[in-house]
Structure formats: C-alpha cells, structure tokens
Amino acid sequence: MNHDKSEKTDLSTLGEFGLIDHLTKDIKLKNKSSKKGVGDDAAVLRYKENEVIVSTDLLLEGVHFNLVYTPLKHLGYKAVVVNLSDIYAMNCFPRQITVSIGISSKFSLEDIELLYDGIKLACEKYGVDLVGGDTSTSVTGLVISITAIGETNKSNIVYRNSARINDLICVSGDLGGSYLGLQLLERESNIFEEGTGISPHLAGYEYIIGRQLKPEARKDIIEKLYEMNIKPTSMIDISDGLSSEILHITTSSKCGCHIYAERIPISEEANRMAEEFGIDPLTAALNGGEDYELLFTADLNHHDMLESMTDIHIIGHIVDENKGKKFINPDGTAIDIKAQGWAHS
Amino acid sequence: MNHDKSEKTDLSTLGEFGLIDHLTKDIKLKNKSSKKGVGDDAAVLRYKENEVIVSTDLLLEGVHFNLVYTPLKHLGYKAVVVNLSDIYAMNCFPRQITVSIGISSKFSLEDIELLYDGIKLACEKYGVDLVGGDTSTSVTGLVISITAIGETNKSNIVYRNSARINDLICVSGDLGGSYLGLQLLERESNIFEEGTGISPHLAGYEYIIGRQLKPEARKDIIEKLYEMNIKPTSMIDISDGLSSEILHITTSSKCGCHIYAERIPISEEANRMAEEFGIDPLTAALNGGEDYELLFTADLNHHDMLESMTDIHIIGHIVDENKGKKFINPDGTAIDIKAQGWAHS
Numbered sequence: 001m002n003h004d005k006s007e008k009t010d011l012s013t014l015g016e017f018g019l020i021d022h023l024t025k026d027i028k029l030k031n032k033s034s035k036k037g038v039g040d041d042a043a044v045l046r047y048k049e050n051e052v053i054v055s056t057d058l059l060l061e062g063v064h065f066n067l068v069y070t071p072l073k074h075l076g077y078k079a080v081v082v083n084l085s086d087i088y089a090m091n092c093f094p095r096q097i098t099v100s101i102g103i104s105s106k107f108s109l110e111d112i113e114l115l116y117d118g119i120k121l122a123c124e125k126y127g128v129d130l131v132g133g134d135t136s137t138s139v140t141g142l143v144i145s146i147t148a149i150g151e152t153n154k155s156n157i158v159y160r161n162s163a164r165i166n167d168l169i170c171v172s173g174d175l176g177g178s179y180l181g182l183q184l185l186e187r188e189s190n191i192f193e194e195g196t197g198i199s200p201h202l203a204g205y206e207y208i209i210g211r212q213l214k215p216e217a218r219k220d221i222i223e224k225l226y227e228m229n230i231k232p233t234s235m236i237d238i239s240d241g242l243s244s245e246i247l248h249i250t251t252s253s254k255c256g257c258h259i260y261a262e263r264i265p266i267s268e269e270a271n272r273m274a275e276e277f278g279i280d281p282l283t284a285a286l287n288g289g290e291d292y293e294l295l296f297t298a299d300l301n302h303h304d305m306l307e308s309m310t311d312i313h314i315i316g317h318i319v320d321e322n323k324g325k326k327f328i329n330p331d332g333t334a335i336d337i338k339a340q341g342w343a344h345s
Numbered sequence: 346m347n348h349d350k351s352e353k354t355d356l357s358t359l360g361e362f363g364l365i366d367h368l369t370k371d372i373k374l375k376n377k378s379s380k381k382g383v384g385d386d387a388a389v390l391r392y393k394e395n396e397v398i399v400s401t402d403l404l405l406e407g408v409h410f411n412l413v414y415t416p417l418k419h420l421g422y423k424a425v426v427v428n429l430s431d432i433y434a435m436n437c438f439p440r441q442i443t444v445s446i447g448i449s450s451k452f453s454l455e456d457i458e459l460l461y462d463g464i465k466l467a468c469e470k471y472g473v474d475l476v477g478g479d480t481s482t483s484v485t486g487l488v489i490s491i492t493a494i495g496e497t498n499k500s501n502i503v504y505r506n507s508a509r510i511n512d513l514i515c516v517s518g519d520l521g522g523s524y525l526g527l528q529l530l531e532r533e534s535n536i537f538e539e540g541t542g543i544s545p546h547l548a549g550y551e552y553i554i555g556r557q558l559k560p561e562a563r564k565d566i567i568e569k570l571y572e573m574n575i576k577p578t579s580m581i582d583i584s585d586g587l588s589s590e591i592l593h594i595t596t597s598s599k600c601g602c603h604i605y606a607e608r609i610p611i612s613e614e615a616n617r618m619a620e621e622f623g624i625d626p627l628t629a630a631l632n633g634g635e636d637y638e639l640l641f642t643a644d645l646n647h648h649d650m651l652e653s654m655t656d657i658h659i660i661g662h663i664v665d666e667n668k669g670k671k672f673i674n675p676d677g678t679a680i681d682i683k684a685q686g687w688a689h690s
Contacts, residue, residue, distance in 0.1 A: 035396065039597070040504050041431040041581060042400035042495070047392050051380065055387035056477060056492055058445035062484040086386040100403035100490060132401060139407040140485030145445060147401055147492040150387070159385050236386060252384070 008108030019109075019135045023116045027130055031095045033151065034129040043131035045096060050151035053094075055086035061141030068193070069185045069200075072111055074213045076118025079144045082239070084126050085217040085292045087150035089237035091158035093222070094150040096131045097123065101145070102138030115144075126219060156231065158296070161252035163234035167297035167318040169257060170232075172221045172311055174265040175242055176281055179288020180273040181205065181212030207269045215292045221312065222294075228305055232296035241287040244339040245295045247325065256323045259316035259337070262330050286327070286337075353453030364454075364480045368461045372475055376440045378496065379474040388476035390441060395496035398439075400431035406486030413538070414530045417456055419558045421463025424489045427584070429471050430562040430637045432495035434582035436503035438567070439495040441476045442468065446490075447483030460489075471564060501576065503641070506597035508579035512642035514602060514661040515577075515651055517566045519610040520587055521626055524633020525618040526550065526557030552614045560637045566657065567639075573650055577641035586632040589684040590640045592670065601668045604661035604682070607675050631672070631682075 014022055024038040036044035059079050087094040123130050188200035234253055236245045250257050266281050274281035297318055306312055326334040359367055369383040381389035404424050432439040468475050533545035581590045595602050611626050619626035642663055651657055671679040
C-alpha cells in the first residue's frame with residue numbers, strides 16, 4: 001500500500017499554500033518557450049515560430065488506476081507519459097505540462113512527494129517543463145489532471161483524418177501487453193486481498209507489468225521519422241486498443257483498411273500470459289488498452305525505409321471505404337473491425 | 346436535485362466515444378489563434394505575435410461544489426469563469442479552453458448537456474473557444490478540470506511580484522458576497538434536508554447567491570484599464586479572500602501594505618447577510634473566497650483616473666516591507682494581515 005501513514009507527515013502541516021510551493025520549489029525551466037512557470041495566476045509561454053499543441057487528460061482513482069498495486073511514483077510518471085503520447089501522436093514535441101491534483105486525507109506529504117517524483121522524472125526524461133498546476137483537497141479519491149503543451153512547424157502536424165488509399169498502416173512496439181499486465185496485477189491483488197498468505201506471483205512477467213505500470217511515450221519513433229524525413233499521412237496513439245484507433249483514423253479519413261492479423265506485433269510475454277488466462281492474444285492486442293504505441297499511415301514510397309526501421313511494423317494498408325474495415329486472418333477470412341476499447345474512456 | 350433520472354437518457358446509449366462528439370458537435374471556432382479544436386489527439390493553436398498564457402483548475406464534487414443547490418448549468422459556467430479569471434489576472438485575454446470531466450453513473454445525458462450548456466454559455470460570453478477535452482467515467486463524484494489559454498503582448502503581462510512602494514492598492518467590485526451567499530445556501534439546504542417542509546428562504550439575497558453560483562470574470566475591468574492606458578504594477582484575482590491575495594502580492598514583491606478597512610467594498614446584501622449570521626462583514630470580505638474580483642497595484646500617477654472609474658476602489662497603498670502588512674481600522678489601530686482563505690485550495 002502506498003499510503004501507510006506511520007511516521008509520515010500530515011499534509012496540513014505545510015499550510016494552505018505551502019504544498020504546491022514545496023513540491024515545485026526545485027523546478028528549473030529548461031525549454032526556451034517556457035517563460036514563467038509555477039507561482040503566478042498562470043504560466044507564460046512563447047511560441048513565435050511554431051504552432052502550439054494542447055492536450056488534456058484526467059486520471060481518476062478507481063477508474064484509471066488502482067493504488068493497491070500502483071506505486072505512486074509510477075503513477076506520476078504514467079500520468080505525464082499518457083499526455084505526452086497525445087502530443088507525439090500529432091507529430092509534435094511536448095515542451096510543458098501543468099498538473100492539478102486532488103488529494104484525499106489518506107495521503108501523507110511523503111506520498112505526494114513520491115507522486116511528484118514520478119512526474120518530475122517523466123519531465124526530465126522527455127525534456128518537458130512543469131510550468132503550472134495546483135493541489136486541492138479531494139473528498140473522494142486521488143484525481144490527477146495534466147495538460148501537455150507542445151509544438152512543431154505547421155507543415156509537420158499530422159492529424160487523424162488524412163490517411164489516403166494505398167497508404168501503409170504501421171504500428172510501433174508491440175500491443176496487448178499493458179492490458180495483460182493489468183489482468184495479472186488485478187488477479188494477484190485479488191488473491192492477496194483474500195488474505196491467503198500467497199505472495200504475488202509476478203516473476204517472468206516483468207515486461208508486461210512494466211507496460212501497464214510505467215509505459216513510455218514513443219518520442220524515439222517520432223524523432224526517427226523526422227530524421228528519415230518520413231511524415232506520416234495520419235497518426236494516433238493507441239490508448240484504447242488497435243481496433244478503436246484504426247476506426248478513428250479510417251472513419252475521419254473516410255476510407256477503409258485491411259490489417260493482417262499475423263503482422264500485429266505481440267510480445268512473447270503477452271502471448272504467454274494470454275495463454276495462461278485462456279484468451280486470444282490478438283483480442284488483447286486489438287481491444288486491450290494503454291499500450292501508448294503509435295499507429296500511423298504512410299505513403300507506399302516509404303515502404304522499404306519503414307520496413308528497415310527497428311520497432312516499426314507494417315500491418316496492413318488503407319483501402320477504399322467500400323472495401324470495408326477488416327482484419328484478415330492467415331487463412332484469408334476477413335472480420336469487420338469493431339471498437340471494444342476501455343469502458344472508462 | 347440535478348440528477349433525477351426519470352425520463353432521462355442513460356449515458357451508455359451514446360457509446361464509448363459518442364459522448365464527447367455529441368457534446369461538442371455544434372462548436373464553431375471563433376478566434377484566429379484556434380486552428381484545430383476537438384476531434385484529434387490534441388488541439389492546435391497559433392500564437393505568432395503574443396505570449397501564450399496557460400492556467401488550470403480542478404473542481405471536485407463535495408469540495409468545490411455541492412450539487413444539492415448548484416444547478417449544473419451554473420456549475421459549467423462557473424468552472425469556465427474561474428479559469429478565465431486567472432488569465433485576466435495576468436492582464437491577458439483568454440482565447441481557448443479545454444475541458445475534461447469525470448462523470449459518475451448517477452448523471453444522465455441531459456445532466457451533462459446542462460453542464461455543457463453552461464460551459465458553452467461562458468465561452469460565448471467571454472469569446473473563448475472550447476478546443477479540447479474528454480469525458481471519463483468517475484466512480485467517485487463529478488470532476489471538472491479546465492485549462493484556459495490566453496494571450497497578450499509580452500510588455501502587457503502583469504505578475505504578482507512587481508508591486509512597488511507607494512503604489513496604490515485597488516480592488517474591483519465588492520468582496521465577501523460569494524462567501525456569504527454560500528453560507529446562506531448551505532443553511533437553507535441543511536434545513537431542506539432535515540425534511541421540515543420549510544421552503545428555502547432566499548428572497549432578498551439574489552445578488553450574493555448569484556455571486557456564489559454564477560460569478561463573472563472581470564474582463565470589463567481589464568478592457569477598461571487597457572483603454573485608459575493603465576498597466577497595473579502587479580495583479581492577482583481574488584479567489585481565496587483579500588487577505589490571502591494581498592499577502593501573495595506583498596510577499597512575492599517583497600514589500601508591505603496598508604489597507605484601510607473602511608475602504609473595502611462590501612455590498613448592501615453582504616452587510617445584511619453578515620448581520621443575520623452574526624459575523625463581521627469585513628471578515629467575510631477578507632477571508633471569504635470566490636469573489637473573482639481583481640486586486641491590483643498601480644502607480645500613484647494614475648490616482649485620479651482610477652478614482653473616477655466605476656467599480657474600482659482604491660483601498661490602500663504599498664509600503665516598505667519593514668512597515669508591515671496591515672489593515673488600518675477607522676480609529677487608526679492596525680492589525681496584521683493573516684491568510685485564512687479556503688481550506689480546500
């Protein structure tokens with residue numbers, strides 16, 4: 001448990017305005033677009049050359065995270081990453097975040113420091129400045145709201161609605177791992193809570209547990225695509241499963257798609273875990289959420305370059321709308337793609 | 346009650362991604378800095394000439410609002426206004442907001458439409474575009490997170506930390522009304538909940554109830570100051586009571602202040618309500634919250650112009666730090682200013 005209060009400092013000792021000052025006192029702004037950070041009514045940014053990209057996410061205890069098995073530092077890290085992922089999915093680079101948290105009385109100062117350690121670690125890793133936010137009492141659960149702000153030149157922005165017929169459909173990394181990691185954590189925490197004295201059995205599944213508890217945003221993929229001069233024709237990040245996301249792209253782009261089941265990347269651990277749970281690993285890849293990989297379409301001309309890139313997989317292509325939105329099985333049979341993402345989104 | 350579910354539409358009928366589309370489908374972007382609104386991973390804005398100002402607020406059920414006496418449309422309106430107030434307090438003009446809401450199952454589609462009606466009304470009134478946001482399930486209470494984005498030229502931005510000795514201290518509107526309106530609403534809702542059959546007794550207090558339920562941001566004051574070519578030397582909005590806010594200004598500006606008790610503007614209704622509750626109206630003005638008026642300092646040269654302006658009150662002046670931070674009573678006695686704002690901030 002994250003919120004054992006023994007020998008911990010009650011939040012009230014810092015006084016009404018002390019907490020946010022305490023949490024943010026060591027923050028130094030690194031990006032030249034960050035002009036004024038925490039400490040006034042609002043942050044001040046300067047974006048004279050580029051477009052400004054803004055994305056917001058809300059994470060709620062009991063819906064988006066379970067504190068029984070989620071370390072607060074990981075939670076802070078993930079809360080930031082989830083937002084940055086949205087900015088990268090526009091083919092843009094995040095520069096600032098603001099963080100608002102609602103804290104119930106079960107948390108100590110040390111707990112909130114851990115949460116902020118994770119937030120700051122993600123800021124460090126992704127080169128992002130924490131420029132604003134506040135803390136507030138919550139009488140319900142822990143609430144984390146993050147807004148990410150990024151930039152790129154107008155001509156580089158990639159939307160969802162611009163996929164074209166014959167474009168390649170590509171995905172980074174592997175899929176389904178985060179969902180299967182979550183199933184494992186839920187199972188072990190249920191066993192633990194039943195008080196059987198059985199320790200959580202997580203060995204051999206470190207990768208998929210990491211996918212769930214401490215995902216990364218694919219900054220590296222975006223940087224590689226820039227380097228190779230490949231601008232995707234459309235892009236989205238996979239927060240709700242491949243099915244949902246390809247439907248977002250094809251619906252808004254008014255086109256169809258054929259995706260080949262055997263090309264969908266699934267990790268060895270995810271396959272093994274799916275087998276243990278008796279579920280089809282493909283179902284986890286298509287409908288599980290929170291992989292935070294990038295799904296994008298690209299011109300056929302880039303085929304060879306994309307195929308040579310580490311951690312990018314060409315899984316299908318865009319077709320005319322009247323040819324449908326289909327997964328093609330290895331035996332050639334096709335099934336219509338349906339969205340069955342996270343219920344909480 | 347706002348969430349009677351009789352003859353109302355269950356949120357699940359719209360499906361997972363239908364809700365945000367439904368709520369935002371009629372939104373048209375009005376500001377030229379708004380390039381792409383709701384519907385992708387992030388919003389796209391352009392601010393080539395001005396600085397970008399960003400502020401975030403989190404409103405939590407049971408802490409920041411009580412749905413027993415807060416109509417959802419008012420709540421949506423207020424949630425926006427509270428954020429815009431932070432942007433005006435930087436001497437800037439808001440242009441966009443993003444809205445994330447966490448919704449528990451007790452709410453119907455019609456409830457959330459009402460909330461959004463209020464959000465859209467505030468956007469309309471203040472000329473702001475809703476460019477992003479999402480909806481999510483909440484297993485606790487209603488959660489509203491809003492980020493406001495605004496702009497002005499670099500030279501016009503006003504911070505908290507730049508008040509100077511001899512500057513005038515000014516406040517807009519009147520103070521304490523929102524707090525006293527809240528006390529009245531709480532009292533009447535408690536009587537109502539006791540089931541005595543006594544109807545809420547609110548007549549004669551419409552102004553202070555409005556101050557609590559449907560506050561306005563002081564766009565008009567900022568516009569007037571621009572017109573008259575008065576740039577405040579420091580500014581903050583009054584969300585936590587005059588005492589807290591003047592301490593923010595004087596502490597960050599490293600100065601003291603003398604504020605004259607008899608000059609603090611208090612409405613007739615607030616005076617009357619305070620008398621009924623047996624509390625000092627000045628205490629409500631100093632320590633009550635949520636007035637969303639502007640507190641600013643200005644050069645002594647502007648004295649006559651400021652004095653002639655409707656709804657601006659000169660309440661004191663900035664002094665050297667070693668002269669203290671004091672309220673001066675009509676009899677000449679002085680008391681040290683202490684922060685006793687909202688416990689939940």
